[in-house]
Amino acid sequence: MKNLCKLILFLFPVYIYAQPQGKLFIHSGFLTNNELGYIQYPQNQYHIVDTTEMDDMIIVNNKLLLSNNKIYIYDIAQLRKTDSINTTNVTLMDFKNNKLAVVRTQPPYFEVYDFTTKNLIFSLNTNKVATVPVDVLVDLDKAYLLFENSITVVDLNLHDTIANSMIFPQFSFPAYSQYLVNKGNKIYIDVEIASGAPRFAIFSYDKTSGQIIQELFKEFIDTPFEPVSSNNRLYMSTFPSYYDFAADTFIYNQSNPSTYPISFDENSQSIFLYRPLDLKISYFNNDAYSSSASIPNYMNKAVFYNEGSIGIAAVDKPAALLSLYPNPANKELNIELYDEAFVKEIRITSLKGTHIVKSVNKRIHQMMLNINALGEGWYFVEVQLENQIYKSKFIKSKTN
Numbered sequence: 001m002k003n004l005c006k007l008i009l010f011l012f013p014v015y016i017y018a019q020p021q022g023k024l025f026i027h028s029g030f031l032t033n034n035e036l037g038y039i040q041y042p043q044n045q046y047h048i049v050d051t052t053e054m055d056d057m058i059i060v061n062n063k064l065l066l067s068n069n070k071i072y073i074y075d076i077a078q079l080r081k082t083d084s085i086n087t088t089n090v091t092l093m094d095f096k097n098n099k100l101a102v103v104r105t106q107p108p109y110f111e112v113y114d115f116t117t118k119n120l121i122f123s124l125n126t127n128k129v130a131t132v133p134v135d136v137l138v139d140l141d142k143a144y145l146l147f148e149n150s151i152t153v154v155d156l157n158l159h160d161t162i163a164n165s166m167i168f169p170q171f172s173f174p175a176y177s178q179y180l181v182n183k184g185n186k187i188y189i190d191v192e193i194a195s196g197a198p199r200f201a202i203f204s205y206d207k208t209s210g211q212i213i214q215e216l217f218k219e220f221i222d223t224p225f226e227p228v229s230s231n232n233r234l235y236m237s238t239f240p241s242y243y244d245f246a247a248d249t250f251i252y253n254q255s256n257p258s259t260y261p262i263s264f265d266e267n268s269q270s271i272f273l274y275r276p277l278d279l280k281i282s283y284f285n286n287d288a289y290s291s292s293a294s295i296p297n298y299m300n301k302a303v304f305y306n307e308g309s310i311g312i313a314a315v316d317k318p319a320a321l322l323s324l325y326p327n328p329a330n331k332e333l334n335i336e337l338y339d340e341a342f343v344k345e346i347r348i349t350s351l352k353g354t355h356i357v358k359s360v361n362k363r364i365h366q367m368m369l370n371i372n373a374l375g376e377g378w379y380f381v382e383v384q385l386e387n388q389i390y391k392s393k394f395i396k397s398k399t400n
Contacts, residue, residue, distance in 0.1 A: 019285060020265045021308025023076070024272055025064060026281070027054045028297040036066065036074075039281060039293050046293050049079055055091040059305050060100070060115060067093055071102065076305055085118050087111060096138040097339070099156055103133050103145075110136075110145060112156060122159040129154075129161070137180040137187060139207070140340065140365055144187055146180050151189075151205055151212070165210045167191075167203055179236075181229050183245055184325040184336055185366070188215075190227045190236050198222040200236070202243055202250075216243065216250050226301070228261040230271055232327070235261035239273055239284065246327055262302040274299055321390050322383060328395035331372045335383065337390070340365040347382040348374070355379070371396060 020041035028035050036050045036057075057066045063082075064074040071085040071093065085100070092103035099121065100113045108123035109132050129152065133145040142162075143154040153163040167189065177192040189203040189212075200223045202216040227236035234243040239259045241252045256273075262281070263272040270285040276299070280292040323336040335346060342363050348356040348371070355374055360367070371379075374396045383390040 019290070020268050020270045020272075020283060020304070020306075022265070022304060022306040024263060024281070024302055024304045025049075025057065025059075026295055026302045027057060027066075027300045028295050029053075029300065030298045033297050035296060037295070039295075041283075044291060044293050046295060047079075049074065050081065054300065056093050057301055057303055058093050058095060059303055060095045064303075064305070065093060065095075065100075067091060067102070071100075083118070085113055087113070087120075092133070092136050094136050094138040094143070096140065099138065101136055101138050101143045101156075103136050105132055109133065110143070110154065112143070112159075121156075124154065124159075124161065134178045135180045137182055139182055139187075142207075144180060144205070146178055146189065148178070151187075153210075163210050165205065165212050167212055177223075179226050181227050181234060183229060183234075184323050185334060188227075188234060188243075188245075190223065190234075192223050202234075202236075215248055218250060218252075221252060224276075225260050225262055225274070228264050228271065230261075230264045231269075235271065239271070246325075262299065263304040265304050265306055267306050267308055272302065272304065274302070322381075322392045324381060324392050324394045328397040329371060330397045331370065333369045333371045333381075333394060334366060335369065335381065336366040337364070337383070341385050343367075344384045344386065347380075347384065349380045349382070350374075350377060 023038040023040055025038045034053045035048060036052055037046055037048045039046050053068050055067045057064060062076055064076055066072050066074065067090040069088055071087060071090055072081050073083040074080065075082045087102060089104045089106045090102045091105055094101050098115050100115045102111050103109060104111065107126050109129045111123040112121045113119065114121055129145065133147055135146040137144045141156045143156060145152040145154060149167050151165050152161055155162045179190045181188040185207050187205040187207065189205060191201045193199045197220055199219040200221060201214060204213050204215050221237050223236045227234050232245045234245065238254050239256050239261050243250045258277050259273050259275050261271050262274045268285060270283040272281060272283045274281050279295050281295060282290045282292040321338045325334050340363055343360040345360055346358040358369060376396055376398050379394055379396055381392050381394065
């Protein structure tokens with residue numbers, strides 16, 4: 001009976017909070033009437049925070065950062081501007097391990113700041129970064145700068161570029177919107193291609209080898225907003241269309257024309273959706289759509305701040321803390337933590353008991369385990385840290 005209960009929870013995880021608990025921050029406006037606001041969930045009510053222009057916004061340590069020439073910091077609890085970082089011409093930002101990476105429209109095009117002190121750590125001159133990146137992604141001690149036809153890797157400890165990879169093939173039409181998405185040992189690149197018909201491509205960049213592979217090319221599909229990564233899927237087009245990371249397959253299902261994913265809540269597993277035609281925002285959860293809320297103008301960007309907690313009956317920690325790939329796995333399983341942490345041991349178990357216990361006792365971000373001896377089926381993974389346990393699961397496929 002005990003094993004049966006574990007199986008039920010494993011296959012059908014139960015969440016006490018089946019809806020978002022928090023604030024979906026939204027920047028709206030086009031040429032005029034720019035506004036920062038939020039929809040409060042579960043009340044589903046829109047509120048105004050500030051009247052301001054914006055190029056980018058992210059959430060860092062319970063603060064909302066907004067770039068508008070300088071970087072302005074909003075206290076989420078007080079819902080007001082409290083501080084700024086003294087730089088200029090900032091368009092893009094990303095953050096990891098207390099390092100805030102920024103992209104500027106004038107030289108130096110790339111800077112890194114200590115978020116605690118707000119001091120500049122380093123910047124790169126035009127010999128290293130010769131033009132404005134179109135997107136930036138920070139992962140551990142590296143920053144990835146995306147340009148129209150290449151990716152440059154910056155070592156945040158060495159304060160220098162260490163690699164450059166060309167994106168191929170060269171399209172006959174230029175790319176006009178490009179985004180980086182972090183997933184396991186790969187970074188995925190969503191490229192929208194300017195032409196008479198909507199079309200896009202997806203590339204993958206291997207963090208270890210630097211190899212770039214074209215995974216997908218599709219025509220007559222519109223991808224107007226930043227992609228949303230949800231578990232093992234990448235949503236970048238009309239919902240519920242998605243790219244499956246594990247299967248390297250694009251599923252297109254235009255059941256909701258002109259409805260686009262804009263953000264994701266790990267705790268409730270809700271995908272927030274936007275309809276530009278009528279300026280409505282709703283969310284999709286547990287195979288159902290919520291009621292919608294209206295926003296005052298065209299949406300530029302959205303980011304969700306969770307104020308709830310994962311249900312006590314939930315099996316897993318939030319998926320962002322622990323990533324397993326490939327899944328299903330055959331001979332090797334890669335275990336990746338969201339942040340580097342001191343790991344005591346890693347345990348892999350089935351419903352019949354423990355199969356693998358790996359003593360680690362060091363700080364890691366990623367580790368590969370040989371699972372060739374395991375039989376087919378579902379397995380639990382527990383990563384034992386000093387004061388907590390991360391949990392997830394995977395499928396062991398048949399050994400060739």
